[in-house]
Amino acid sequence: QQPVQSPQAVILREGEDAVINCSSSKALYSVHWYRQKHGEAPVFLMILLKGGEQKGHDKISASFNEKKQQSSLYLTASQLSYSGTYFCGTGSSNTGKLIFGQGTTLQVKP
Amino acid sequence: DVKVTQSSRYLVKRTGEKVFLECVQDMDHENMFWYRQDPGLGLRLIYFSYDVKMKEKGDIPEGYSVSREKKERFSLILESASTNQTSMYLCASSRTGGAGNTEAFFGQGTRLTVV
Numbered sequence: 604q605q606p607v608q609s610p611q612a613v614i615l616r617e618g619e620d621a622v623i624n625c626s627s628s629k630a631l632y633s634v635h636w637y638r639q640k641h642g643e644a645p646v647f648l649m650i651l652l653k654g655g656e657q658k659g660h661d662k663i664s665a666s667f668n669e670k671k672q673q674s675s676l677y678l679t680a681s682q683l684s685y686s687g688t689y690f691c692g693t694g695s696s697n698t699g700k701l702i703f704g705q706g707t708t709l710q711v712k713p
Numbered sequence: 714d715v716k717v718t719q720s721s722r723y724l725v726k727r728t729g730e731k732v733f734l735e736c737v738q739d740m741d742h743e744n745m746f747w748y749r750q751d752p753g754l755g756l757r758l759i760y761f762s763y764d765v766k767m768k769e770k771g772d773i774p775e776g777y778s779v780s781r782e783k784k785e786r787f788s789l790i791l792e793s794a795s796t797n798q799t800s801m802y803l804c805a806s807s808r809t810g811g812a813g814n815t816e817a818f819f820g821q822g823t824r825l826t827v828v
Contacts, residue, residue: 605755605772635817644803644819645756690756692817698763699744699809701817702772705755 604628606693608704615681615711623676623707625691634667634674635692635701638685645690648676681711716740719804719820726827732791734823736804743809745787746817749773750801759802762787763809794827801825 606627613621625634633652637645649660651667651674659665662679678685688706720735738745744763748756748771758771760779768779776798780788787806791798804820 605757608755611753637817644821647816647818650816692756698761698769699807699815700758700761700763700769700771701746701805701807702758703748703756705753 605702606691606704608689608691608707610707611705612708613710615709617683617711617713618680619711621678621681621709623678623689623691623709624673625675625693625704626671626673627693629672629693631667631669631672631693633694634665635694636665636674636676637690637692637703638687639690639706640687648689678709681709683711683713685709686711717804717806717818717820719802719823721823722821724823724825726791726794726825728795728827730791730794730827732794732825732827734789734791734802734804734825736787736789736806736820737785738787738806738818739785740806740808740818741784742806742818743784744807744817745781746805746807747771747777747779747787747789748803748805750803750822756803759789791825794825796827799825799827 636648639645653669692703747759762781778790805817807817
């Protein structure tokens with residue numbers, strides 16, 4: 604089953620913050636985050652492994668709560684380049700199988 | 714540079730035709746995936762392969778089959794194309810690192826239209 608992302612869409616002004624949530628009904632080994640711009644392939648942002656870690660690069664970070672089977676992606680001081688569709692992907696087994704959510708569309712306006 | 718290449722960007726086929734979508738990766742990855750992308754439904758896994766000749770069904774395998782005879786190549790087959798298979802198809806690959814914890818690389822996608 605696909606993980607559930609919320610919200611489905613968000614519109615921001617440059618400099619504002621956003622949080623995208625991802626939850627699964629299955630136990631998770633890992634959570635991936637990807638961003639897809641219109642007409643392009645999804646691009647990897649980060650992976651979080653079970654253990655409740657938090658990761659980040661630049662102004663984008665994420666957390667993973669393995670007990671709650673949830674992850675959140677934090678975008679701070681958003682830039683125009685952050686616009687796109689964000690997908691979380693969940694790894695529930697040790698085979699490398701990766702299931703994605705339905706996506707969250709983020710639009711950053713000047 | 715890492716590369717996942719899908720054979721066609723755009724494809725138009727007739728209902729009932731047998732359709733082959735090809736994907737090749739040059740990174741010696743063990744894992745390969747076929748996803749279908751539709752608006753509002755995200756990326757839905759059709760099939761996953763973790764080794765040559767090994768495959769696992771995803772969430773929506775009905776109407777599709779796959780073939781992986783060589784490590785670098787993963788083919789998606791629509792046995793008898795139908796209009797509800799009109800969609801964007803994305804191939805991806807990743808290295809085995811245990812527990813799905815390695816980065817996946819995506820191809821540019823094939824926009825398939827079945828008429």
